[in-house]
Amino acid sequence: xxxxxxxxxxxxxxxxxxxxxxxxxxxxxxxxxxxxxxxxxxxxxxxxxxxxxxxxxxxxxxxxxxxxxxxxxxxxxxxxxxxxxxxxxxxxxxxxxxxxxxxxxxxxxxxxxxxxxxxxxxxxxxxxxxxxxxxxxxxxxxxxxxxxxxxxxxxxxxxxxxxxxxxxxxxxxxxxxxxxxxxxxxxxxxxxxxxxxxxxxxxxxxxxxxxxxxxxxxxxxxxxxxxxxxxxxxxxxxxxxxxxxxxxxxxxxxxxxxxxxxxxxxxxxxxxxxxxxxxxxxxxxxxxxxxxxxxxxxxxxx
Amino acid sequence: xxxxxxxxxxxxxxxxxxxxxxxxxxxxxxxxxxxxxxxxxxxxxxxxxxxxxxxxxxxxxxxxxxxxxxxxxxxxxxxxxxxxxxxxxxxxxxxxxxxxxxxxxxxxxxxxxxxxxxxxxxxxxxxxxxxxxxxxxxxxxxxxxxxxxxxxxxxxxxxxxxxxxxxxxxxxxxxxxxxxxxxxxxxxxxxxxxxxxxxxxxxxxxxxxxxxxxxxxxxxxxxxxxxxxxxxxxxxxxxxxxxxxxxxxxxxxxxxxxxxxxxxxxxxxxxxxxxx
Numbered sequence: 223x224x225x226x227x228x229x230x231x232x233x234x235x236x237x238x239x240x241x242x243x244x245x246x247x248x249x250x251x252x253x254x255x256x257x258x259x260x261x262x263x264x265x266x267x268x269x270x271x272x273x274x275x276x277x278x279x280x281x282x283x284x285x286x287x288x289x290x291x292x293x294x295x296x297x298x299x300x301x302x303x304x305x306x307x308x309x310x311x312x313x314x315x316x317x318x319x320x321x322x323x324x325x326x327x328x329x330x331x332x333x334x335x336x337x338x339x340x341x342x343x344x345x346x347x348x349x350x351x352x353x354x355x356x357x358x359x360x361x362x363x364x365x366x367x368x369x370x371x372x373x374x375x376x377x378x379x380x381x382x383x384x385x386x387x388x389x390x391x392x393x394x395x396x397x398x399x400x401x402x403x404x405x406x407x408x409x410x411x412x413x414x415x416x417x418x419x420x421x422x423x424x425x426x427x428x429x430x431x432x433x434x435x436x437x438x439x440x441x442x443x444x445x446x447x448x449x450x451x452x453x454x455x456x457x458x459x460x461x462x463x464x465x466x467x468x469x470x471x472x473x474x475x476x477x478x479x480x481x482x483x484x485x486x487x488x489x490x491x492x493x494x495x496x497x498x499x500x501x502x503x504x505x506x507x508x509x510x511x512x513x514x515x516x517x518x519x520x521x522x523x524x
Numbered sequence: 525x526x527x528x529x530x531x532x533x534x535x536x537x538x539x540x541x542x543x544x545x546x547x548x549x550x551x552x553x554x555x556x557x558x559x560x561x562x563x564x565x566x567x568x569x570x571x572x573x574x575x576x577x578x579x580x581x582x583x584x585x586x587x588x589x590x591x592x593x594x595x596x597x598x599x600x601x602x603x604x605x606x607x608x609x610x611x612x613x614x615x616x617x618x619x620x621x622x623x624x625x626x627x628x629x630x631x632x633x634x635x636x637x638x639x640x641x642x643x644x645x646x647x648x649x650x651x652x653x654x655x656x657x658x659x660x661x662x663x664x665x666x667x668x669x670x671x672x673x674x675x676x677x678x679x680x681x682x683x684x685x686x687x688x689x690x691x692x693x694x695x696x697x698x699x700x701x702x703x704x705x706x707x708x709x710x711x712x713x714x715x716x717x718x719x720x721x722x723x724x725x726x727x728x729x730x731x732x733x734x735x736x737x738x739x740x741x742x743x744x745x746x747x748x749x750x751x752x753x754x755x756x757x758x759x760x761x762x763x764x765x766x767x768x769x770x771x772x773x774x775x776x777x778x779x780x781x782x783x784x785x786x787x788x789x790x791x792x793x794x795x796x797x798x799x800x
Contacts, residue, residue, distance in 0.1 A: 240702060245618055248608030248673070252627035255670040259642035262649055330541050333534035345538070347782045352545045354774050356731050358748050359767040362755045363548030366555060369759075373551060403544065435530075457633060464635020466734055471755055481637045488641060488738075498645065501638050508635075515633055516626045 605676020
């Protein structure tokens, strides 16, 4: 690798433009499509809504630019109880989703990593298969399963475990079920990637020294898989906070999720500054987990 | 708990999780053959909803549009993903490397509504200033390609890290120019990763509803947008038929590509053994 780097550096100026192109092209792409939009959202969140368009922030009075910042959207956000409740309940749902996914996914990934080697490719493919199948269609399928005359209620009635159908669809229960269902593979994959690399010799050493298997698990396996746990939790928690489709299809009208508020502010109320302010606050909320995630990403490949 | 009990506990745990993951998929398939108008009540088996699907011109037009967008977005995503993965892998030090790395991985976790809204507001600003672009196919494509590039970067980058750099060094030593090394050695070695990045980004685009809803203009409804608007209103049996068709196609492609990559892996191991 070192010699390659040197020879790359030592070559003609033509390569220098090559290097610039290789770095510059994706850089410009992500700056324009990922960073610039967020700055524009920030700008719009600080503007006021006018009848036809969003007001400009800078206006010229003679030679002097006048910068007008309108924080009314943020003030409204801060003093309206509904927004606060919605943010809190989004975080709550995302948190529970993460915990349940970890509880289901950790043992799964653990046993999968300990399965015979020739089975693992198949087991992995079976996890990926639903993941490749349209997410929207799978959420829709839960709708057919959970309705009052759906398969689950019919089965429970036929078994005589219940006397009348349980109201499952459009409740916090169906919302949580859909969230856990959709995000579970995102938890399992990083955990499996981590646990399958676990050095078996540590476990043998612990066993040789007379450590009980449960104690070995807590003292060795879990701490060694910390990076996988953190990565999986971030991959579930961050997108779950802003989830829109699942609450819309499975949550019913009463579950509060911030992604839906954003959608409604934008599409129903046409209030762009408010939608932008909601977005900026959501971004601030996920900033901390996002930073942890990005740090893990760069460390994992450094 | 002794080790046999643990083994059985593990097996049943895995089985339950798989059942949970596959239950909705099986229901979709089973109910697509149901004759009843009500999705949830079983009457008898028929192909009624497949016939309805064939005459559903709105849905067919949407599927066509989705195919077009997914294909183009996968191509562009793999192209840019290759560049960004290569830049991040090959050049350890350049100004703003950390920023590029974060920008490339952030869209992977960012909630769709944030990406959709911010891209739309930028495109609207661009349109106010430049009169371009009109909301429609191009804007949807831009959104999907942003997401796709991020995923393609991950896939290509992990292949680059695994790859044996000795082959590239050998080509250099034998007098290849850098671009020759790239086209004659690196690119062929990356082919499997590029293929799986293509499949992944194609699927992502084909599946997306939130970004498309924000970025599309009048007359441009993708397949997920049509499904979503129908699913919001209630249950619709022809969606089950459509779902079954997609599931079959996806399963065939995924199984075939898994088998292909397993064979490639085995071939590589055999070659290595032969060389030693």
